[in-house]
Amino acid sequence: MKVTLYVFIYTFFFTSSFYAQNQTNITYGLKLGGLYSGISNLPENIKGRDNSLDNSTMETQGIYGIEGGFFVNFKLHDTRVAIQPEILFRQSGAKVSYQDTVGKEFDLGFHYSYIQLGALYKVYPYEGLNLGFGAFYGINIAPNAISYTSNQFGGMYDVATRQFYQDGLDGTDDFSTCFALGYELHQSIHFDLRYYLGVKDMVKSNSASFQFIENQNKSTVICFSVGYSFHQW
Known part of the structure; x- marks a missing residue:
């Protein structure tokens, strides 16, 4: 995490100094959007808990969430290039649905919240695109x-079972690459479609006494957001 913070701070100050030397246009603003997210390999984690789950079906489904926050856009002078650091809040995760041959059903939801730190390198091939x-x-x-x-049993033991999963599985920090397609209007409104692809394990299995199986659980997120740029700095 420290390395990422250093990279973020370095990017911010590097582009700031570039502004002073090259008269870079700097704008800032806020953005908010909706997302659809998923987490890979969750059934493989959970099936280690009970061998009877072999006679069951367990499927992972995506969930909806939000993403929004603050951005600074550094457009390099006389170029079609910009660097955009961001600080965002995100709610994302996934849901596992279980069914077996004796009629048992349950839904297990992972509803994580993140503070996102990062930056985009943006190219403008045509106007605001x-x-x-x-x-x-x-x-x-x-x-x-x-x-x-x-x-x-009418959900009588749901609280205790939820605590079991909370004790056995911990959400960890996430790191992802991002691919974006956007359009910025002259009225300072812009639209942004993104795909985030996780590259690290973001669910940790605790002590072996829980009988969960450790896997590489990686995130995927598709997000559409609307932003507003206030003015130039």
Whole structure:
């Protein structure tokens, strides 16, 4: 995490100095959008808990969330290039749905929240149309945000089972690459479509006594947002 913070700070100050030397146009603003996210290999983690799950079906489904925050856009003078550092809040995760042959059903939800730090390198091939590539480090501020609901005994034991999963599985920080397609209007409004691809394990299995299997659980996020740039600095 420290390395990512250093990179973010370096990018910010490097582009600031570039502004002083090259009269870079700098704007800042806010953005907010909706997203659809998923986490890979969750059934493989959970099936280690109970061998009877072999006679069951367990599927991972994506969930909806939000992403929004603050950005600074550094457009380099006399170029079609910009660097855009961002600080964002994100809610994302996934849901696992289980069914077996005796009628047991449950939904296990992973509802993580992150502070995202990162930056995009953006190219403007035509007017406000832009393509971006970058990386973001997500600090997980809700590592135990797991929900559990079942059809067993009217949900009598759902609280205890949820605690079992919360004790056995921890959400960790996330690191992802980002690919973006956007368009900026002259009225300071811009639209942004992004795809985030996680590159590190972001769910940790705790003590072996929980019988969970450790896997590489990586995130995927598709996000569409609307932003507003206030003015130039």
